[in-house]
Amino acid sequence: MSSSLSQRLYKRIERFIVPVLLLAGWETFSRSGILPPALLPAPSQVMLAWADWIFSTDGNTQSYSGRWLSDIAASSGRVFAGFLIATVLGVGIGMAIGWSRQVEALIEPTLQTLRPIPPVSWIPLAIIWFGIADKPAIFLVFMGSFFPVLLSTIHGVKTCDRNLLRAGAMTGGTPSKLLRHIVFPAALPSIFSGLRIAIGSAWMLTVTAEMVAVKSGVGYVLWDSYYFLRYDIVIASMVSIGLLGFLSDYVIKYIAGRVLRWQRGSTLQAKEG
Incomplete structure (x- = not known):
């Protein structure tokens, strides 16, 4: 009994x-x-330092004191906006490329040429195009998140079980119905894998943009505190970014678990069989 209790405690x-x-x-x-x-x-x-940044406890972080929530909100808003745009376009274009060879021939070479370009190399153009504000950060988040979502969606569509497609077509399914009821659900596990990669890239690119092109957010605090030799705030900023990335990934995992319950059930059945 004590051994079982200690094992449960250790797992916790x-x-x-x-x-x-x-x-x-x-x-x-x-x-x-x-x-x-x-x-x-x-x-x-x-x-x-982190406590004062959050709660304004003793003012030891000076101008940053009590600003943590507003900095987090600013960075999170940029991540969400760029990530949402990347998700919508990445899934939509990925479905089209994976489904249609004609679309693949037209679009994929251009996208594959753009994909190796590091997102940070877009910073000068982003500043020229959008100025010093939220837009360059959102653009960079989009550039960093788009390709993981796109490639995972293409992979999910192309690996869809052809027997399911044949069965659907034999029952009178139109291409649009096959896409909606067979291909898209089958591609969801791959899409969610791409989303998890993309959200990590989104946070990295947001912080990078805030260091250069934005005057608010966690990345800006990190870079600004470096100039004032406040390495305690620098580390607090890094930990904040890590926690936000962890929570974002957890949300995507939770949504995937709810959406893909059918996959878990089929996996259990396969193991039992």
Whole structure:
């Protein structure tokens, strides 16, 4: 009984073991004096700065004090806007390319030429086209998120079971009905995989854009605090970005789990068989 209880307890805490050990080692190293505390702030110092950034506890972060929610909202809005545009266009164009060889021949060479271009290389043009505001950040998020969604959608459509398509066609299914009722559901697992990759790219590109082309958001705070040698705020910004990316990925996983319940059921049936 005690062994079973200890196993359940271990399963509850196992995901926290490595982070706790890393924090303890980091705290010990920072306080050892090997590096100046200003260059590598201890986790406790970072937490104090982060708390003031969020709650305006003691004003130690000065102009950033109490601004965390507004900075998070600004960055999240840019991520959501660019990611949404990339999702709509990526899924739509990906479905067309995967379904029609004619569309594939017309569009894919151009897209494959654009795909290797790093999204950050678009920054100068984005600033010229859209100025210093939200639009260049949204554009960069779109450029970074579009291709993962596009390629995963094409893959999902092209790997759809041809027997299902034949069966649907034999029962009188039109191309539009086959796309809507067979191909799109079959491609959803691949699409959700692409969305998870895309949301990570979206956060990276938002932070990059905020360092250069925007005057608000978590990325701007990270870069601005670097100039003032506030490395505790720099690290707090990095941790904030990591947590936001984790939560965004969790939301997509949750939605995928709800939408793809049929896949989980079929997998269980296959295992039982």
